[in-house]
Amino acid sequence: MQAAEAHRLHVLDTTRFGRIEVPPDSVLECPRGLIGFPGHRRFALLRRPHDYPLAWLQSLDDPELAFVVMDPRYFRPQYRPPVRAEVLQLLGASDEDDLEFLAFVVVPRQPERMSANLRAPLVVCRQTRRAVQVILDDGCPYRVRHYVFDEMQALAQGGECVAKEGETIHAGADSQGGREHSGGG
Amino acid sequence: MLVLTRKVDESILVGDDVEIIVVEIRGDQVRLGISAPRSIPIYRKELYQEVAGETKLAARNVPADVYAAIKSLHRRTEGKY
Numbered sequence A: 001m002q003a004a005e006a007h008r009l010h011v012l013d014t015t016r017f018g019r020i021e022v023p024p025d026s027v028l029e030c031p032r033g034l035i036g037f038p039g040h041r042r043f044a045l046l047r048r049p050h051d052y053p054l055a056w057l058q059s060l061d062d063p064e065l066a067f068v069v070m071d072p073r074y075f076r077p078q079y080r081p082p083v084r085a086e087v088l089q090l091l092g093a094s095d096e097d098d099l100e101f102l103a104f105v106v107v108p109r110q111p112e113r114m115s116a117n118l119r120a121p122l123v124v125c126r127q128t129r130r131a132v133q134v135i136l137d138d139g140c141p142y143r144v145r146h147y148v149f150d151e152m153q154a155l156a157q158g159g160e161c162v163a164k165e166g167e168t169i170h171a172g173a174d175s176q177g178g179r180e181h182s183g184g185g
Numbered sequence B: 001m002l003v004l005t006r007k008v009d010e011s012i013l014v015g016d017d018v019e020i021i022v023v024e025i026r027g028d029q030v031r032l033g034i035s036a037p038r039s040i041p042i043y044r045k046e047l048y049q050e051v052a053g054e055t056k057l058a059a060r061n062v063p064a065d066v067y068a069a070i071k072s073l074h075r076r077t078e079g080k081y
Helices: A085-091 A148-156 B045-060 B067-077
Strands: A010-014 A018-022 A027-029 A042-046 A054-059 A066-070 A099-106 A122-125 A131-133 B011-014 B018-026 B029-035
Touching: A018 A042, A054 A099, A066 B045, A085 A122, A085 A131, A099 B045, A148 B067
Parallel strands: none
Antiparallel strands: A010 A018, A027 A042, A042 A054, A054 A066, A066 A099, A099 A122, A122 A131, B011 B018, B018 B029
């Protein structure tokens, strides 16, 4: 990108937001696209204060395509999955400290059933603004669906959501007091 | 689609950089070894499809207004930290 272009605000007519100005430092380059959307290489990460903790990933290639994303550490403060050297290389990251993770969020009509994909996060290099969606190895404790509200509840009770797919969520087994809860349906 | 028949220890070359070897056959299961540059991600197909499906769902399932969801979240977390 030429120097003059780099400072120009990108203007985009989106379906969701209407006409928006995209600051250059919000642009992410995804050399591999996204899983399910391999041709979509450029996105704007829109973090607006009133959206917190959610953010928008707006496609710059298709004005109609936008995703809700969030930092998994909002409900899993320890979320720091191992990242292979090849991924660091692809993103031009010097080490894992340069990385941020974003989970794609499914927002159903019932907000309480909001779920985040921690198994296949978008891995972003802060410096280079390059990103790739990575599917974590089988050994990791993360799933394609983590129900955000249940996770928040478990976190507030000092535990962690450890339910398997399809099971009712209970508070973490090692929380003090060990009170049994049956989670929501 | 190219269909090949292989025995144990026989392999298939895909391009110059990828080799698929039949490591073991046991009953109805085949163990395959895949040798490829580390820059090429390798996934079980059903896992890849599950992720692709979930990402597409994330693109489709976005209400016009996420604020109801956010307000709900904030209400849930208020006073808990």
